[in-house]
Amino acid sequence: MSGNGSGISAKRPNERLNSWFRRSGWSKGELARQVNRRARQLGAHHISTDTSRVRRWLDGEQPREPIPRILSELFSERFGSVVGIEDLGLRSAPQSAAVSGIDLPWAGPQTVALINEFSRSDLMLGRRGFLGTSLVMSAGPGLIEPMQRWLVPAPAGEAPPSAGARLTVPAQSRSEPRRLTGLSGPELAQLEDSTAQFRRWDAVSGGGLRRKAVVGQLHEVTDLLQESHPEGVRRRLFRITAELSELAGWMSYDIGLQPTAQKYFVLALHAAKEAGDRPLGAYILSKMSRQMIHLGRAEDALELIHLAQYGSRGRATPRTQSMLYALEGRAYATLGQVPKCHRAVRMAQEAFGDIAAGEREPDWIRFFSEAELNAENAHSYRDLAYVAGRSPAYLARARPLMERAVELFARECAENATGGHQRSYALNLIGMATVHLLEREPEACAAQTAEAVTLARRLRSERVNNRLRKTWATARRDYGKVPEIIALTERLTTEFPESEAGRAV
Structure with a gap:
């Protein structure tokens, strides 16, 4: 055989x-x-x-x-x-829950064990598709139904361990046992600060540069969770675990490791539930929704964002609500549901207007600035224009929003000592280029794309690279004889790599 x-x-x-x-x-x-x-x-x-x-x-x-x-x-x-x-039309063999499937038990000890095992496997076999023999994407009811259990209270007798209780983890998922007397407030603050720093590095450099460092930190934190802690410390550790797992998923998504990204997102949602943090859970679901939009599953994206909105109702800050409405608009735009898209865009703008100056918010939502709001809404109207066959009405709405987003990102990146949101700036330059294409302005498209290429060469983001390739391919197909497009083609052919997926992951 x-x-x-x-x-x-x-x-x-x-x-x-x-x-x-x-x-x-x-x-x-x-x-x-x-x-x-x-x-x-x-x-x-x-x-x-x-x-x-x-x-x-x-x-x-x-x-x-x-x-x-x-x-x-x-x-x-x-x-x-x-x-x-x-x-x-094929059949697959059943696999270990740690490396396949998303319908996992919603219980603290199992969540710790699964994240510990999955992150260890990632570190040991960290390359493109590191679990490709056993890991695939889930979609449709197979994705939505397990995620709905995020809101279901733990059954009687399965509540989270009380203070001082020890989490039981399978032996194969443990590192060497340690005896902890408890984590101090400064130690927990250091873990939170390092997570915020990883998030800033991702925004500046893309997901490919420090993904392994995030996975390593995640693995270390799950080691800590295998020991006994007071309830307050335990919840704080689970919150850190959720943020790190979400970030590992986001970085994996950014470099094109889609099944790996989805697995980290799912595990992050489990950890957020253990932390009792509904807004964080909603944020994680928003990242899952964005991934589904990227993969052409707008119906799934909409289900996930509605689950996030329902689960965080009455608890999310205006900034978080605005972000969720903006993503809802993106999903409706992809589906061509115009009135619902208009409503979601309006609600996103209104919620953003409710943000109070100096309001204390978690670090994970601070990225959602006026620039991000304009970018999301611009992409919604741009997508409606695609669906409606270059509709001038939707392009007229998309263009000023996209121009404002590009302006704000450019200013932030120029003024921020740490570099600002370079990847978002690049993505929205590409978004502006696509608007120019829809408006039959190939010269302006070439100029915006050229700026994006300069940024992309400093990033480790396959997502940016892929959007550049698609925009370039469309421009070359429709306007291949325009001098500016010819010059751009020559530049991209010599400077732009075919793929950087998996490099330095």
Whole structure:
């Protein structure tokens, strides 16, 4: 039997796999080469696929793991949306909850154990798709229903441990046992300060530069959670764990590790529940929603953002409410639901206007500035313009908002000694370039894109790189003979890397 193995051949061709394969534009040989390349990256050196093996999959043969999960990753990346194993007409073997699935137990000890194990695996095998043999994206009811349990109180007898109680963690998930007398206030403050510093570095440099450092810190904090602590300390540690896990997920998302990002987000939400922090949980759900928008799952994004709004009602600050409304608008725009998009944009603006000067807020929401508000709302109207076929009415709304966002980000980055939100500045320069494209202004598009390229070369963000490539490809397709587009093409061909995903992760 060959190294990649197979189950019993099916009697009929796999129509689902055939459909995705035809739309991909790949040849059988190219798909085989990509499967082998990804398998080698994952350390599955026994995989040796060829065109005849691909033909048998298309004819109905069921491949063994890790082939189904590799195929799911490859097709998801090809189409920019979640293509699950079942979508391909394939079957997958059950995996450990620590590295697969999101329907996890909502209990403190299990949450600690799972985050500890997952972060350790990431550190040991930290490369592109580090758990690709067992980790896939979840979407639809398989994603939404488990997340709804975030709001369900723990059953009687399963409440969080009381002060002094010891968390029981499987032996394989523990580091060497330590005897702690308790963490001091200054020690906890140092952990919180380091998390805030990681967040600032991510905004300046992108997710690829310090992702491993965040994962390492997360692993260390879960080690601390395996000891006994007073209830106040325990909740504070879980809050730090949630923030670090969310940040690890956000950085993974930024460099294109989508299944890894989703897993960290899910684990972060579990930790936020243990911390009793509903607004933080809503923030984590907003990041999951943004990921679903990116992957073309606007319905899922909307479900997640509504869950965040419901769960944080009466507890979220105006800034957090504004951010949630703005993301709701993005989801509605992607779905082409115009009145609901207008309403969400208006509510985001009104909530932002309610922010009181000097209001104390957690560090994780401070990023949502006037620049971010304008950027989100501009992208909503830009997306409506796409859906409506270059609608001048929506472009007229998008343009001044995007221009204001670019202006504010440029000012912040120039005035901030630590660099400011460089990635957001780059993304909104690209957003402005897309508005120019929709308005048939290729010269202005080229100018904005060129500025974004200068920033992108200093970032480790595959998300920025991908948006640049897509904008450039559209400009070249529609205006390939315009001198400014020709010059931009020459620059990008020589300066811009094909991919930086996985570098320094």
